[in-house]
Amino acid sequence: xxxxxxxxxxxxxxxxxxxxxxxxxxxxxxxxxxxxxxxxxxxxxxxxxxxxxxxxxxxxxxxxxxxxxxxxxxxxxxxxxxxxxxxxxxxxxxxxxxxxxxxxxxxxxxxxxxxxxxxxxxxxxxxxxxxxxxxxxxxxxx
Numbered sequence: 001x002x003x004x005x006x007x008x009x010x011x012x013x014x015x016x017x018x019x020x021x022x023x024x025x026x027x028x029x030x031x032x033x034x035x036x037x038x039x040x041x042x043x044x045x046x047x048x049x050x051x052x053x054x055x056x057x058x059x060x061x062x063x064x065x066x067x068x069x070x071x072x073x074x075x076x077x078x079x080x081x082x083x084x085x086x087x088x089x090x091x092x093x094x095x096x097x098x099x100x101x102x103x104x105x106x107x108x109x110x111x112x113x114x115x116x117x118x119x120x121x122x123x124x125x126x127x128x129x130x131x132x133x134x135x136x137x138x139x140x141x142x
Contacts, residue, residue: 110133
């Protein structure tokens with residue numbers, strides 16, 4: 001599984017369809033973890049190691065990070081409730097990846113939330129990505 005996430009997820013979109021990949025990413029984010037093969041696609045070697053060893057409770061947040069990563073490369077512009085949830089996730093890595101999704105796909109519905117994160121998130125990486133998202137989305141909305 002040495003392929004880059006973009007490549008793995010792109011291949012999944014070709015095989016399953018973009019909408020099906022987005023659906024599965026949302027289910028993974030929501031904690032429906034029954035598809036180990038799909039988790040391995042999303043998370044690559046890191047996912048494979050965690051799955052093979054049994055994902056410890058304290059690291060289950062990685063599945064939500066991988067779900068956001070999947071959406072980074074497959075988002076289809078649907079109603080962004082999963083992104084609103086991810087922007088408030090307890091795990092900073094999830095919030096950071098969510099901001100990347102918002103920036104890449106110019107999700108204007110999240111502009112206010114990204115502005116809040118850029119000004120007040122306790123994690124510098126989240127603040128940086130949220131700031132980038134605000135700049136990109138604001139420029140796109142012109």
